[in-house]
Amino acid sequence: MRKRELLRLVWQNITQNKFKTVMTSIGIIVGAATIVMVIAIGKGGQMDVADQFKNLNAGAIDISCEGAGKESSSSGRGGFGGFGGGMPGGGFSDGNSSSENSGSGGRMPNGGEMPEGGKMPDMSQMPEGGEMPDMSQMPEGEEMPDMPQMPEGGEMPDMSQVPENGKNSADGESTEGATGKNDSAREASESRENDNSGNRGDRGNRNGNFAMTESTEQEIITLTDEDLTNILAGDVGASEGTISYSTRSSIEGGELEEATTYTIAGVQSNYAQISNLTMAVGEFLTEEANNNKEKSCVLGANIAAEIFGSAIDAYGSILYIDQRIYVVDGVLESMGSVSSGISPDDAVFIPYQTGIKYLVGENADPTITIIADDVEHLDTVITATTELLAEYYPNTEFTYEDAGSKMEAASASNEILTMLLIAMAVIVFIVGGIGIMNVMFVSVKERTNEIGILKAIGCSQKNILLEFLLEAGAISFIGGVLGMLLSLGITPLVRYFDVRVELSLAAFGAALAFAVCTGVIFGFYPAYRASKLVPVEALSAE
Amino acid sequence: MGIIELSNINKYYYMGENALHVLKDVSLTVEKGDYLAILGPSGSGKSTLMNIIGCMDVSDGGEYYLDGESVHNAKEEELTRIRNEKIGFIFQKYHLIPTYNVLQNIVMPLLMRGLTLKEAHEHSMEIxxxxxxxxxxxxxxxxxxxxxxxxxxxxxxxxxxxxxLLADEPTGALDKNSGIEVLKLFQRLNDMGNTIVMITHDLGVAEHAKRIVKIVDGELTIQEK
Structure with missing residues (x-):
């Protein structure tokens, strides 16, 4: 039998009962729509990642001081470390104002344990009375349990139950340390009196976690622009670099009705160029402003819009950061979201030295960013830098992060998500396929008599198999097409929920291929059964 | 040699241990241009005989030649081809395919031979x-x-x-007038040279044939008209 005639008959069978065809293909419709959406969302995710990293310089390596948790001593210290994680921010950010001046804690680690000879965080701004608001975590007004008076045998307050407030690197993690046992708690409280160190949360976390076997003291240092100069001068394969830190502080002014907390980034004049930032208005912070510790700032696009309504309005205006007047020197163009580090759209940039002087003091947790000359050999740059820094700080570990590895991590998690969604789509297809199989079985049953007639007048097994297979394939093809249309309908809805969807021809192709394959695979057995029917029995079937 | 040559055809139906001997050493020859009626009550084995003649069932022993081709040892594929080329079935319940129109139903055997619908239509216009x-x-x-x-x-x-042409109770589902018309048509077709084998339980219908054979309990008795 000619394929064309066979197709004609198949088409006739399908169109005779449109309702049944559509009902049969519902599973496939959903499956195909799922596939299209999965691929579109996955692709959207990839493009998101790419966008997030487009501002990142490929050769950029971030160097920050590693919280030397692992090496740090006794369990007592561990407990302390964990606890301390929450403290310093509070200490620093001086519980000032009623505004939610949270979060600084996480940012100003320095010191960590530094029991002896460490740099003492500036306690001058600490509220008197020993009540330390844990700004990093606790809601405003909460009082920190007074550690020295803590009953022995009591447990450390479980910080994890304190509502998270603002983004703070010290957050939840430090709680593990905090839940340490009595002795550690006691020791912690003692230590606190001694050290009062601003300890970065993650360090604390590690301290708390490993109730520690090693006894080497690890030195935690604060990176400075001197370190940057040393690295750049040290022939490590990087000739450009900058140092920056971020903190959070309250801002007033413009159209703000009340003081609001924003991310403040202390940066050098070359930060804009290294981070590929472009100005919408005005100019970026100058070297001069940095050296003179001028109170000027550059606003991210979102912030300018929030505080002043527009970039133009913001330019040249003044605002209050931590109750000090700053002049807006410029506004950045919208850069889009970033996956890590400082999001330029939502940050206020101030000169590095200005921030050190007025905002963070010694508590800064700066990150040095160097640009490798050869993007292909980031490893050697990192190795050279490690060796160089080891000469200055033999007992300190630093963390290195390069753009590529960040991007890989982001892509990897995106891929896992995509795989999960694909698994889901496959399950939908299997269910849809079983649906088709069922309907095809019923169809074969219904049409047994017809199959008998066809066989009696000389239709071969092959043709009958082919007819039913084509029918299943055609039903699922129709389902695939309807599914694609459905996905087009869903897309605006998904976008409405701020999920990036990138429809592609490949996705439609994959959906259609999957749909047809499902139909043919699951339609095969019923078709095979039909082809094997005994003519006499099939004919006598009612 | 006749168009149909059946010799010593046997057929058993197995029901567990018991074998039901449905056709017992049936031998029959049908010459070209013949118009034969096989007459028998229900349960006599006439439908089984028709299925074997129509190549829809195979015998358990015996030989069957149709138009010179050996059928008794043919495979399913062969039987399919023979059904398509050598036999024209006419069933009691018409057995038309409800989703296809009249033309498609008529030309179906030709489509199976590989003709297009258009070619088949032209080919069947006269009929x-x-x-x-x-x-x-x-x-x-x-x-x-x-x-x-x-x-x-x-x-x-x-x-x-x-x-x-193999007709199984061709008038069974028709009213009297339609039945008579069909039988007249058969007569005409036979006059044109077509060989017809008709199976019926109705002597009145069988009498339209040139020749009648009776089947009772699986055994044929030749009865000349």
Whole structure:
């Protein structure tokens, strides 16, 4: 039998009962729509990642001081470390104002344990009375349990139950340390009196976690622009670099009705160029402003819009950061979201030295960013830098992060998500396929008599198999097409929920291929059964 | 040699341990141009015999030649081809395919031989005209009367120019007038040289044939008219 005639008959069978065809293909419709959406969302995710990293310089390596948790001593210290994680921010950010001046804690680690000879965080701004608001975590007004008076045998307050407030690197993690046992708690409280160190949360976390076997003291240092100069001068394969830190502080002014907390980034004049930032208005912070510790700032696009309504309005205006007047020197163009580090759209940039002087003091947790000359050999740059820094700080570990590895991590998690969604789509297809199989079985049953007639007048097994297979394939093809249309309908809805969807021809192709394959695979057995029917029995079937 | 040569055909139906001997050493010869009626009550084995003659079932022993081809040891594929080329079936219940129109039903055997619908249509025009179905070819079977449906079935049987027409109770589902019309048509077809084998339980119908054989309990008794 000619394929064309066979197709004609198949088409006739399908169109005779449109309702049944559509009902049969519902599973496939959903499956195909799922596939299209999965691929579109996955692709959207990839493009998101790419966008997030487009501002990142490929050769950029971030160097920050590693919280030397692992090496740090006794369990007592561990407990302390964990606890301390929450403290310093509070200490620093001086519980000032009623505004939610949270979060600084996480940012100003320095010191960590530094029991002896460490740099003492500036306690001058600490509220008197020993009540330390844990700004990093606790809601405003909460009082920190007074550690020295803590009953022995009591447990450390479980910080994890304190509502998270603002983004703070010290957050939840430090709680593990905090839940340490009595002795550690006691020791912690003692230590606190001694050290009062601003300890970065993650360090604390590690301290708390490993109730520690090693006894080497690890030195935690604060990176400075001197370190940057040393690295750049040290022939490590990087000739450009900058140092920056971020903190959070309250801002007033413009159209703000009340003081609001924003991310403040202390940066050098070359930060804009290294981070590929472009100005919408005005100019970026100058070297001069940095050296003179001028109170000027550059606003991210979102912030300018929030505080002043527009970039133009913001330019040249003044605002209050931590109750000090700053002049807006410029506004950045919208850069889009970033996956890590400082999001330029939502940050206020101030000169590095200005921030050190007025905002963070010694508590800064700066990150040095160097640009490798050869993007292909980031490893050697990192190795050279490690060796160089080891000469200055033999007992300190630093963390290195390069753009590529960040991007890989982001892509990897995106891929896992995509795989999960694909698994889901496959399950939908299997269910849809079983649906088709069922309907095809019923169809074969219904049409047994017809199959008998066809066989009696000389239709071969092959043709009958082919007819039913084509029918299943055609039903699922129709389902695939309807599914694609459905996905087009869903897309605006998904976008409405701020999920990036990138429809592609490949996705439609994959959906259609999957749909047809499902139909043919699951339609095969019923078709095979039909082809094997005994003519006499099939004919006598009612 | 006849168009149909059956010799010592046996058929058993197995029901567990028991074998039911349905056809017992049946031998039959049908010459070209013959018009034979096989007459028998229900349960006599006449349907089984028709299925074997129609190559839809195989015998358990014995030999069967149809138009010179050996059928008794043919494989399913062969049987399919023989059914398509040598036999024109006419069933009691017409057995038309409800989703196809009259034309498609009629030309189906030709489509299976690889003709296109257009070629098949041209090829079958004469038969369609002869059976008075020209203005009905776009209709669905359900839109036709019983007599018309049986004529469509007859057209389908004729269209492939088979060696024999095999009719199973062709008038069984028809009213008297339609039945008479069909039998007249058979007479005409036979006069044109077609070989017809008709199976019926109705002596009145069987008497239209040139020759009658009776089957009782699986055994044939030749009865000349």
């Amino acid at each position: 369609i005209h002869m059976l008075g179905l020209s203005d009905r070819i776009e209709h669905k079977p359900s839109e036709l009367s019983g007599g018309q449906q049986q004529r469509v079935a007859i057209a389908r049987a004729l269209v492939g120019e088979p060696a024999i």
